[in-house]
Amino acid sequence: MVAWSRKDFDSEWKGKYFKLLHEQETADKQTQENEALLCKTIARLTLAAKGLNHQLDPYLMRIHKTVKSGLKSAQLKIELEGLTKFSLNIGDSGMSAFDAVLLFDYLLKLYSDDKTVKVLKVLQQKFESGEFKTNDELFLALVNATEPQSIESSSTPSGHADKIKTEILSQQLLLLLEDIEIPFEFEESTERLKARLQNQSSASSFKQLLNDYVSLLVKIKNHIQSEQKDIKDFLSELTEQLTELSLQAIGANDANRQTQINRNELDRFVSIQMQELQDSSAKATTLEPLKQLIGTRIELINKEILHHRENEERAREKTELQLNELTDKIKRMESESSDLKLKLSIALDRALRDPLTGLGNRMAYDNRLDLEITRWQRHKSPLTLIIWDIDHFKKINDTLGHKAGDKTLKIIAKLLSENCRHLDFLSRFGGEEFTMLLPETDQESALTLANKLRKIIEKTRFNSGNGFLTITLSCGISQFREGDTAESIFDRADKALYQAKQMGRNRCMAG
Numbered sequence: 001m002v003a004w005s006r007k008d009f010d011s012e013w014k015g016k017y018f019k020l021l022h023e024q025e026t027a028d029k030q031t032q033e034n035e036a037l038l039c040k041t042i043a044r045l046t047l048a049a050k051g052l053n054h055q056l057d058p059y060l061m062r063i064h065k066t067v068k069s070g071l072k073s074a075q076l077k078i079e080l081e082g083l084t085k086f087s088l089n090i091g092d093s094g095m096s097a098f099d100a101v102l103l104f105d106y107l108l109k110l111y112s113d114d115k116t117v118k119v120l121k122v123l124q125q126k127f128e129s130g131e132f133k134t135n136d137e138l139f140l141a142l143v144n145a146t147e148p149q150s151i152e153s154s155s156t157p158s159g160h161a162d163k164i165k166t167e168i169l170s171q172q173l174l175l176l177l178e179d180i181e182i183p184f185e186f187e188e189s190t191e192r193l194k195a196r197l198q199n200q201s202s203a204s205s206f207k208q209l210l211n212d213y214v215s216l217l218v219k220i221k222n223h224i225q226s227e228q229k230d231i232k233d234f235l236s237e238l239t240e241q242l243t244e245l246s247l248q249a250i251g252a253n254d255a256n257r258q259t260q261i262n263r264n265e266l267d268r269f270v271s272i273q274m275q276e277l278q279d280s281s282a283k284a285t286t287l288e289p290l291k292q293l294i295g296t297r298i299e300l301i302n303k304e305i306l307h308h309r310e311n312e313e314r315a316r317e318k319t320e321l322q323l324n325e326l327t328d329k330i331k332r333m334e335s336e337s338s339d340l341k342l343k344l345s346i347a348l349d350r351a352l353r354d355p356l357t358g359l360g361n362r363m364a365y366d367n368r369l370d371l372e373i374t375r376w377q378r379h380k381s382p383l384t385l386i387i388w389d390i391d392h393f394k395k396i397n398d399t400l401g402h403k404a405g406d407k408t409l410k411i412i413a414k415l416l417s418e419n420c421r422h423l424d425f426l427s428r429f430g431g432e433e434f435t436m437l438l439p440e441t442d443q444e445s446a447l448t449l450a451n452k453l454r455k456i457i458e459k460t461r462f463n464s465g466n467g468f469l470t471i472t473l474s475c476g477i478s479q480f481r482e483g484d485t486a487e488s489i490f491d492r493a494d495k496a497l498y499q500a501k502q503m504g505r506n507r508c509m510a511g
C-alpha cells in the first residue's frame with residue numbers, strides 16, 4: 001500500500017486545476033474565434049444581398065453594422081426580428097418585392113423621359129411603403145403613368161382597367177397565333193378567331209372569345225398529336241411487318257436448305273444402291289438371281305425417288321405459299337409507304353411554306369441559302385441577297401385592321417414573286433419582311449432589279465375600302481463576298497435596310 005502525504009495531495013489537486021483552467025481557456029478562445037467567423041460571415045452575406053431589394057437594404061445594413069464590431073446578441077435579435085417580419089409581409093403583398101424592384105428597374109429603363117421617371121419613382125416609394133393593397137391597383141397606376149392616353153379614352157375607372165387588359169391580351173393572343181404553325185384544316189377557324197380578336201370590344205364578350213381561343217388551341221394540339229400517333233402507329237406496324245417478313249424469308253431459306261439436304265440424301269442413297277448393284281453384278285455367276293437383285297434394287301430406288309418427289313413437292317408448295325404471302329405483304333407495305341411518303345411531303349411542304357402568302361418561310365430560306373452558298377463556293381458566280389421591309393406597315397394594321405394588313409402582305413408577295421426570275425428565291429422571312437436570294441446576280445444588277453420592284457409596288461393602288469393607298473418598300477442589298485457566312489451577309493443587308501429606313505424609306509440601299 002502507498003501512503004499519500006499532504007504535499008502529494010496538494011500537487012495532484014493543483015495539476016488538475018491547471019489542466020481544467022487550460023481547457024477552459026482553449027474553449028473560450030475557440031468560442032471567440034467562432035463568434036468572429038460568424039460575424040464576418042453575416043457581414044459578408046448582408047453585403048452580398050444588398051441591392052436585391054431596396055426595401056430589404058436598410059434591415060441588411062443595420063444587421064451589417066451590428067455584427068461588424070462584434071456579436072451583440074440582444075441588438076442582433078431585434079434586427080433579425082425586424083427582418084423576419086418584413087420578409088413575411090413581402091409574401092403577403094401578392095407581388096414579391098424583388099419582382100417589383102425588377103419591374104420598376106425595367107420601366108425606368110424603358111421610359112427615360114423626365115416626367116415619367118418622376119412619376120414612376122413616386123409610385124415606387126408608394127409601393128415600398130405598402131400603399132398599394134393589390135397588384136391590380138399597382139398595375140393600373142403604372143399603366144396610368146406610362147400610357148395615360150389609353151386610360152383617358154375610357155369612361156369608368158373599372159372600365160379602364162378592363163379595356164386595357166383586354167386590348168393588351170388581344171394583341172398578345174394575336175401575336176401568339178402568328179407564331180403557331182396552323183394545320184390546313186384549322187386555317188379558316190383561325191382566321192375567324194383573328195378577326196374577332198381584332199374587333200372585340202367588351203370584357204364580357206372577351207371571356208367567350210378566350211374560351212374559343214383555348215378550345216381552338218386544344219383542337220390543334222389534339223390534331224397534331226393524332227397525326228403524330230398515326231405516324232407512330234404506322235412505324236410500329238411497319239417494324240412488326242418487317243420482322244415477320246424477315247422471319248418468313250428465314251423460313252423460305254430453311255425450306256431451300258432442307259430441299260438441298262433431301263437431294264443430297266437421295267444422291268447418296270442412289271449411288272450406294274448402284275455401287276452395291278455393280279459389286280453384285282461382278283460377283284454374279286448366274287443370271288436369274290442377278291435379275292431378281294436388280295429388280296429389288298430398282299424398286300427400292302424408285303420408292304426412294306417417289307418419296308423424295310413427294311417431299312420436294314410439299315416443300316415447294318410450302319415455299320410457294322410463303323413467297324405469295326411475302327409478295328402480298330410487300331405490295332401492301334409499298335402502298336402504305338407511298339401513302340406515308342405523300343403525307344410526309346405534304347407535311348414538309350407545309351413546314352416550309354408561309355400559309356398567308358404561299359411563299360417559302362424562314363426555314364425554307366435557311367435551306368435554300370445553304371444550297372446557294374454551296375453552289376456559290378463551287379462555281380464562284382455572284383450571289384446577292386435582298387431584304388425587303390414594308391414601310392410603316394404598323395400604320396396599315398392600326399388604321400385599316402389586321403385583315404387589311406394580311407391582304408397587303410399577300411398582294412406584295414404576289415407582285416414581288418411575279419416580277420423576278422424563276423431562279424430567284426423569294427421568301428417571307430417573318431412579319432412584314434421578305435428575303436430574296438438572287439443567284440448569278442451581282443450587287444449592281446440586284447440594285448437595278450430592286451428599284452424596278454420598288455417602283456412597281458409604289459405605283460400599285462391598294463384599295464383601302466375608303467379610297468386608294470400608296471404603299472412603299474425599303475430594302476437592303478448585299479452581294480456574297482469571300483469568307484461570308486449566312487449570318488454575315490444577312491447582317492450587311494440588314495444594316496443597308498436600316499440605312500434605307502433612316503434615309504426616309506421607299507428606297508433601296510446596297511451595303
Ligand SMILES: Nc1nc2c(ncn2[C@@H]2O[C@H](COP(=O)(O)OP(=O)(O)OP(=O)(O)O)[C@@H](O)[C@H]2O)c(=O)[nH]1
Pocket residue numbers: 178356389390391392393394395397401402403404405406409430431432501505
Ligand atoms: N397584318 C399582319 N401584320 C403583321 C404580320 N406580321 C407582322 N405584322 C405587323 O407588322 C408591323 C411591323 O411594324 P414595325 O416593325 O414597327 O415596322 P413598320 O411599321 O413597318 O415601320 P418601318 O419598318 O420602320 O417602316 C407590326 O405591327 C406587326 O404586328 C402579319 O402576318 N399580318
